[in-house]
Amino acid sequence: MELVERDAATAVLDGMLAAAVAGKGRVAMVTGSVATGKTELLNTFAERVLDLNGLAITAVGSRAERNLPLGVFGQLLMDAPLVAEESRRAMDLLHEGAQSIPAGPDGTARLDPQIVHGLCTVLLDLARRYPLVIVVDDLDHADPASVLCLAYLARRVRFAPMLVVFSHSGHGRPDDPALELEALSRPPQGAHLTLATLTAEGVRQMAAGVLAGDDAERTAVRWHQLSGGNPLLVAGLIEDHRQILAEGGAPDDEPVAGGHYARAVVSCLHRADPRVARVARGAAILPGAAFLDQLIGVETAQIGQAVRALTAAGILHQGEFRHPVARDAVLAEIDGEERCELHRRAAVLAHHGGAPSRVVADQLLGAGRAEERWAVPVLEDAARWALREGRVDAAMRYLRLAWQACGDEQHRAKIMTIMLRAAWRINPGTSTGYLPELTAALRRGHLRGGDALALTKALLWDGRFTDARSVFEHLNEAGDDLDQEGLTELAIARPLLRSTYPSFFALLRQPAERPPAVSTVASSHRLEAASALATVLTRGPSEKIATAVGRILHNSRLDEMSLDTVESALLALTYGGWSDQAASWCDLFVEEAVTRRAPSRLARLSAIRAEVSLRMGDLPAAVRHARLALEVMPPTSWGVAIGSVAAPMMIAATAMGRYDLVREQLDQPVPEEMFQTRYGLHYLQARGRYSMAIGQLHLALRDFEYCGELAGRWQLDTPGLVPWRVDAAEALLRLGRPDRAHKLVEEQLHRCGKENQRVQGMAMRLYAAAGELRHRPMFLRQAVELQTTDEYEQARALVDLTDAFQGLGEPRRSGMIAQRARALVEKIEAEPLLAALNPEPGGAEDARAQAVAPPTPATTLSEAERRVAVLAADGYTNREISKKLYITISTVEQHLTRIYRKLNVTRRTDLPAHLVRDHIVAG
Helix, strand or coil: CEEECHHHHHHHHHHHHHHHHCCCCEEEEEECCCCCCHHHHHHHHHHHHHHHCCEEEEEECCHHHCCCCCHHHHHHHHHCCCCHHHHHHHHHHHHHHHHCCCCCCCCCCCCCHHHHHHHHHHHHHHHHHCCEEEEEECHHHCCHHHHHHHHHHHCCCCCCCEEEEEEECCCCCCCCHHHHHHHHCCCCCEEEEEECCCCHHHHHHHCCCCCCCCCHHHHHHHHHHHHCCCHHHHHHHHHHHHHHHHCCCCCCCCCCCCHHHHHHHHHHHHHCCHHHHHHHHHHHHCCCCCCHHHHHCCCHHHHHHHHHHHHHCCCEECCEECCHHHHHHHHHCCCHHHHHHHHHHHHHHHHHCCCCHHHHHHHHHHHCCCCCCCHHHHHHHHHHHHHHCCCHHHHHHHHHHHHHHCCCHHHHHHHHHHHHHHHHHHCHHHHHHHHHHHHHHHHCCCCCHHHHHHHHHHHHHCCCHHHHHHHHHHHHHHHHHCCHHHHHHHHHHHHHHHHHCHHHHHHCCCCCCCCCCCCCHHHHHHHHHHHHHHHHHHCCCCHHHHHHHHHHHHCCCCCCCCHHHHHHHHHHHHHHCCHHHHHHHHHHHHHHHHHCCCHHHHHHHHHHHHHHHHHCCCHHHHHHHHHHHHHHCCHHHCHHHHHHHHHHHHHHHHHHCCHHHHHHHHCCCCCHHHHHCHHHHHHHHHHHHHHHHCCCHHHHHHHHHHHHHHHHHCCCCCCCCCCHHHHHHHHHHHCCCHHHHHHHHHHHHHHCCCCCHHHHHHHHHHHHHHCCHHHHHHHHHHHHHHCCCCHHHHHHHHHHHHHHHHHCCCHHHHHHHHHHHHHHHHHHCCHHHHHHCCCCCCHHHHHHHHHCCCCCCHHHCCHHHHHHHHHHHCCCCHHHHHHHHCCCHHHHHHHHHHHHHHHCCCCHHHCCCHHHHHHHHHC
16 A cells, blocks of 8 residues: 555556556556545546547446445446447346345345356457546445456456556445455555645645745645645635635634535535544544444444544544534534434433543533433532633533523522622623522522622622612621621621722621631632721721732732732722832733633723723823723623723823713713712712813812712721812812812811822812912922822922912923923823913023033933932922932032033023933933
């Protein structure tokens, strides 16, 4: 047996034909896997025989005609150019043979030897007139009587001008009578040619018309992997590729296996032996060789032979389908009821054989039912593993079937609660369908502890506060009857509800006076993070909380139960004033959410990242992260939490002058219940900021004061949450009510501790605005120094400082500050602030100062000189510089003398602007 490519096989057949023409008859057997080009090779060769002075007659075996006696041999005789007498004789012999003794019990034909001799003599006589080529395709499908005659003929071609060419799949049954012809095709009188599949280079050549460029070789290699070199499958991949191009698409990095490829796979199976196709269907149902013999009722030896045939055909590789599309195409060929029954039997076999729960669960899904007693626990176990691996969609399918099959109401409620939690990881909006049944299960006493609190969380998110109140009352009535899990979940829920749904916090009570026992590290982290958030929002931040939260985040991952932990910890950092730390951690968890394919988590983390960016003054980033959150999870799925994502976008967009984005958010309806939550405070602030920006000051003041009223009522009136007094003071100042504004600012400053520098800086800016003009620069400088993390608020203070110096008649100082302000404002894209800056704030003098370029770089200054130079360029007097740097006025003067000499300037107003810009970058 020789493995050859098509061109080499053609050359061998040409040589054998030349020998036959010379009177030395030959027999050739062409084998190969399904659809490797055997038929095309034989047809092309038969057409070329005439050019080589020969006569070709052909026949094709068919599975449908396998029981038609002498059907294939009759095709040859009818294709032969016989004279009338020969034709009548041949037809009589065919009729007599077909009517003679039927096939024996062993499947072999029982023909009269004289009839066999007579039929073959007709062709042997024809060969004396013409060099004869007999071509029989698909010999393995020929009827036994024809095979018997062909074998008789093949044994007599040695000394006749005749070439007999057969094609055979090479993977027939062991009792196939056609296999005896293989012996006659051995050298030296014969040749057994096995057609090789295409190499990767052969695939590339076949696809040369559609593949071009640098990716051609890579795509050809991948197509070879998907097809095993089978030309029919390669042709399907090429057509799928052409279709993408025709539709105007661009092929992905991973080649597409689509409908053409699927049809090519099915075509291969239709051409194969029925037992091979049966094994393929079994492998599609239950991947791998285990249990396959019991599933489809085929002997192990025959399964091995069929698997080898499917592998040679490019459909399987190492017992698995080369592409899911191939498996799906085979499954689609199975009748629906038969497929379900096969899946059911496969589930039973896999379960009793000790297969993993995922394998068994997938079979139960295919069957569409789970009737066995062990089915529900297996599905639940598979769902748990799927959730750990981030395969939430698969987990939902397992749980849905388990819920349908479960007969115990309490167990069904437990399964539905797990489904509720899993749905939250994809889209909280889809959980609403579970709420009515879970609420009913709670009333019937089938929902307890942590499951009841999961229902509470979903009800509150959806704005169903009345139903949530009923759940709380049920939990309060349960009291000491709660199990350990229920006590733990209740302990965690208290601080979470305290900080997020404060209007309902009073409805919860601790069932026992003792501290809650937390049984796992994960639960301990959840409780600690939730408590940290509640503490920051009710009492304010502390370094102890920052340390604890950092430790929790370092040990947290976005697994099945940790999102509450991560969210609470990130928000504690955000509201506590540690935005830079929150940003770093948030970026890590956003990346993990993308990897885990958890859209709901990605959306909620992106909303937090938007709030963090806003507090850092990065306005474009705040808008970008909020947009991502709303793209990943639509507004209708956010429930009452819509304020957590809409507010930072609205505030940032207002500061950027992008009022269209704000109006787009305000046009979206929000649940009225949102204003009973922490999210409502953010929304009120955002709406008030927009109203103030467009001049609707009374509306703005109303929103700010209502925000303050709610924060006070809920005891969440801390500077880190929503500094409503600063916003209200600004609205009052614009309304011409400085006394009330001054009082609010003083109260805000009184509430700020050392951890609230951002809000303290915001208040100090308004304190300056409410005071006398001559005192404003001093307070505004303090505001600038306090804003070390919020670039937007620092820019606002710088713009006000620019105006203050201008109002005091100090254009040079005003010009220097304006340069610094403009650099910062342009960075954060705050267009309204940019418009407020005078394009030429320093006039001609300032222009002259900017034109002075230092002959040597600023890096020639010592560190002490650089600090003095920066403050001097920023407009500080020598006395102010001495106080800030804790040096004497004389030392300041000495430093300035050296600075002027090194930079070749004569006074501080000539100090180059790049000192300020370098200071901004270094900061």
